[in-house]
Amino acid sequence: xxxxxxxxxxxxxxxxxxxxxxxxxxxxxxxxxxxxxxxxxxxxxxxxxxxxxxxxxxxxxxxxxxxxxxxxxxxxxxxxxxxxxxxxxxxxxxxxxxxxxxxxxxxxxxxxxxxxxxxxxxxxxxxxxxxxxxxxxxxxxxxxxxxxxxxxxxxxxxxxxxxxxxxxxxxxxxxxxxxxxxxxxxxxxxxxxxxxxxxxxxxxxxxxxxxxxxxxxxxxxxxxxxxxxxxxxxxxxxxxxxxxxxxxxxxxxx
Numbered sequence: 001x002x003x004x005x006x007x008x009x010x011x012x013x014x015x016x017x018x019x020x021x022x023x024x025x026x027x028x029x030x031x032x033x034x035x036x037x038x039x040x041x042x043x044x045x046x047x048x049x050x051x052x053x054x055x056x057x058x059x060x061x062x063x064x065x066x067x068x069x070x071x072x073x074x075x076x077x078x079x080x081x082x083x084x085x086x087x088x089x090x091x092x093x094x095x096x097x098x099x100x101x102x103x104x105x106x107x108x109x110x111x112x113x114x115x116x117x118x119x120x121x122x123x124x125x126x127x128x129x130x131x132x133x134x135x136x137x138x139x140x141x142x143x144x145x146x147x148x149x150x151x152x153x154x155x156x157x158x159x160x161x162x163x164x165x166x167x168x169x170x171x172x173x174x175x176x177x178x179x180x181x182x183x184x185x186x187x188x189x190x191x192x193x194x195x196x197x198x199x200x201x202x203x204x205x206x207x208x209x210x211x212x213x214x215x216x217x218x219x220x221x222x223x224x225x226x227x228x229x230x231x232x233x234x235x236x237x238x239x240x241x242x243x244x245x246x247x248x249x250x251x252x253x254x
Contacts, residue, residue: 004031
C-alpha cells in the first residue's frame, strides 16, 4: 500500500532516497499504477509520484490541458526543491513529461515514455462522458490491456465513478481534447535527452506504430517492446518493465 502525503497544495507518494525518479500517471491513471516500480526502485532511488489534478479541482488554478499539467509539474518540483530528475510517464503522463522537458531540458537527466500520447492516440476521453453505463465502461477499461483480467473491478469502479461525476467528466474531456490537439511531432525532433520507449506490443490506445514514430523523431532514443501487453506495461508486465528500466538507468549511470 503506497502512502500518500498531503503537503501544501499537493498530494504525492514519496519513497526512498537517492536520485529522483518522477513518475507521471495518465488520464485515467492513479498513483497505484506505479506500485511495482516504487517497490522495486525505492531502495536506491527517491521515487516520487505526484497526483495529477486531472479529476479533482485543485487548490490552485490548473488549466485543464497538457500545458496546464506541465506547469503543475513545474510548480510541484519547485515546491519539493528538486533541481534534477529522471522523468517516467505513461499515456498522458508521457505527453506531460515531454511538454515539461521541452521547457526544462537542463533539469531532466533522462526520459522514459510508455504508451505515451503526444503524436497519436485512440483515446477514451471523448466517448466516456457520453456513455455512462457500467458495461460500456468495463469494456473500455478492458480495451486498455492485453489481458482483460488486468481490468480489476476496483479499477473499473474507479473509472465509472469519475465519468459519472459531471465536474470530473468535463475536466477529463477537456484534457483529452487538449492532448489530441497538442501534437508534439515538430517540437521533439531536436530533443537530445536520453530516452527509453517501453511499449506494449498489443497496445490498442497508442499502437506500436506510434512507438516507432517516437523512435524516429527522438534521435537519442531506444525502443523496447513487451509482448502480451497493452497500454500500461508497468501494470500488466511489471517484472519485464522493471528489468528494461533497470538496464537503462545503469547504462546512464543514474
